[in-house]
Amino acid sequence: MRLDLFSDVADLTAAIVDIPSVSGEEKPLADAVEEALRALPHLAVVRDGDTVVARTALGRPERVVLAGHLDTVPLNGNLPSRVVGDRLYGCGTTDMKSGVAVALKLAAAVTEPTRDLTYVFYECEEVEAGRNGLKRLAETRPELLAGDFAVLMEPTGGLIEGGCQGTMRVDVKATGARAHSARAWMGSNAIHGAGAILDVLRAYEPTRPVVDGLEYHEGLNAVFISGGVAGNVVPDECVVTVNYRFAPDKSLADAEAYLRRTFDGFEVTVTDAASGARPGLTHPAAAAFVAESGAEVRAKLGWTDVARFTELGVPAVNYGPGEPTLAHTKDEHVELPLIADCERRMLAWLAAPAGPA
Numbered sequence: 534m535r536l537d538l539f540s541d542v543a544d545l546t547a548a549i550v551d552i553p554s555v556s557g558e559e560k561p562l563a564d565a566v567e568e569a570l571r572a573l574p575h576l577a578v579v580r581d582g583d584t585v586v587a588r589t590a591l592g593r594p595e596r597v598v599l600a601g602h603l604d605t606v607p608l609n610g611n612l613p614s615r616v617v618g619d620r621l622y623g624c625g626t627t628d629m630k631s632g633v634a635v636a637l638k639l640a641a642a643v644t645e646p647t648r649d650l651t652y653v654f655y656e657c658e659e660v661e662a663g664r665n666g667l668k669r670l671a672e673t674r675p676e677l678l679a680g681d682f683a684v685l686m687e688p689t690g691g692l693i694e695g696g697c698q699g700t701m702r703v704d705v706k707a708t709g710a711r712a713h714s715a716r717a718w719m720g721s722n723a724i725h726g727a728g729a730i731l732d733v734l735r736a737y738e739p740t741r742p743v744v745d746g747l748e749y750h751e752g753l754n755a756v757f758i759s760g761g762v763a764g765n766v767v768p769d770e771c772v773v774t775v776n777y778r779f780a781p782d783k784s785l786a787d788a789e790a791y792l793r794r795t796f797d798g799f800e801v802t803v804t805d806a807a808s809g810a811r812p813g814l815t816h817p818a819a820a821a822f823v824a825e826s827g828a829e830v831r832a833k834l835g836w837t838d839v840a841r842f843t844e845l846g847v848p849a850v851n852y853g854p855g856e857p858t859l860a861h862t863k864d865e866h867v868e869l870p871l872i873a874d875c876e877r878r879m880l881a882w883l884a885a886p887a888g889p890a
C-alpha cells in the first residue's frame with residue numbers, strides 16, 4: 534500500500550489506520566512510511582527494524598525531533614476505518630496514527646525548515662519496555678535521536694500534555710497446596726487466597742499528586758489473572774498481574790517499594806517498568822513551544838517516550854490531535870478538524886524563526 538503524503542491529512546490518517554499494525558506487526562506500515570519518505574529528496578532516511586528515521590541536514594543551529602509510534606493495541610473489531618460526520622473511527626485513530634499522519638505531512642511539506650528536523654516513526658511502544666524501537670535506537674544509534682527539543686505526537690486532544698506517568702507491572706502470587714477437590718480440606722486453595730490481593734486493589738484510592746504545577750492521577754489495577762490446574766484439583770498457585778501507574782515525582786525504586794509494601798505477605802515479581810518524566814515545561818524550548826501554540830497545558834497520564842527523550846537530555850512535550858481518553862477503546866476515533874488544526878499549528882511553529890532551544 535502506498536501512502537500519499539500530499540493528500541489531505543484526514544485521508545492520510547485513514548490510509549495509515551487501514552494498514553493494521555498491532556505491536557510486533559508493524560512491517561507493512563513501516564515499509565509504506567519508509568517508501569514515502571525515501572521519495573522526498575530533502576530527507577536522509579534510515580531504517581532500523583521497523584523504525585524509520587528521516588532527517589534534514591541543513592546545518593541549522595537547532596534540531597527538533599518529531600516522533601510517533603507506528604503500533605497499536607490489539608484490534609477490537611474496529612477496522613477498517615470509517616468516517617461518521619466529522620469523526621474518523623478505527624483502531625489507532627487517536628493513539629496515534631493521526632499524530633503520525635501530521636508528522637508525515639510536515640515531513641513532505643517543510644522542505645526548508647528554520648531548524649533542522651528529525652522525524653522518528655517507531656515500533657512496539659504499546660508493549661513491554663524492552664521491545665520499544667526508540668529504546669533500541671537510543672542504545673544503538675543515539676546520534677539519530679539527538680536534538681534540542683522533541684515533540685511526541687501522542688494523543689493530547691490538541692492540548693499540550695507535560696511529562697508522563699511511570700508504569701510498573703508486577704506479578705503478585707498467592708500460593709496454596711494442591712489437593713483433590715473432593716477432599717479440599719487436605720489442601721489450600723490459592724485462587725481463594727488471591728481474593729486478598731483483589732481486596733487490596735478494590736480498596737485502593739487513587740492519589741493525584743501535583744508535580745511542577747500539573748496534576749497527575751495514579752492507578753493500581755489488575756490486568757491479568759491466572760491460576761488453576763484441572764477441573765478436579767485445588768490449585769496451589771494464582772498470579773494477579775498488577776499495573777501501577779505513578780506520578781513522575783516517584784522513581785522506579787519508589788514504585789517498587791510501594792508495591793512490595795502494598796502486597797506484603799505475597800510474592801511480588803517486577804516484570805516490566807518504565808519511569809515517568811516530570812513536565813519540564815520551564816525549559817526554554819518547551820516554554821517557547823507552549824507560548825507559540827497557545828494551547829492549554831495538562832499532565833500526560835499515560836506513559837510516553839517523552840520519558841526517554843528526557844533521559845537523553847532532550848526536553849520534550851506531548852502534542853497531538855487524538856483524544857487520550859479514547860485511546861485503547863473499541864470506539865476509538867479522532868475529530869477530523871483537530872487533525873487539521875494540529876497540522877496548521879505545527880506548520881506555523883516550524884515556519885516561525887527558530888526560538889530558544
Ligand SMILES: N[C@@H](CCC[C@H](NC(=O)CCC(=O)O)C(=O)O)C(=O)O
Nearest residue numbers: 658659660661662700835836857860
Ligand atoms: N512500556 C509501557 C508502554 C505503554 C505505552 C502506553 N502509552 C499510551 O497509551 C499513551 C497515550 C495516553 O496518554 O493514553 C501506555 O501508557 O499504556 C507499558 O507497557 O506500560
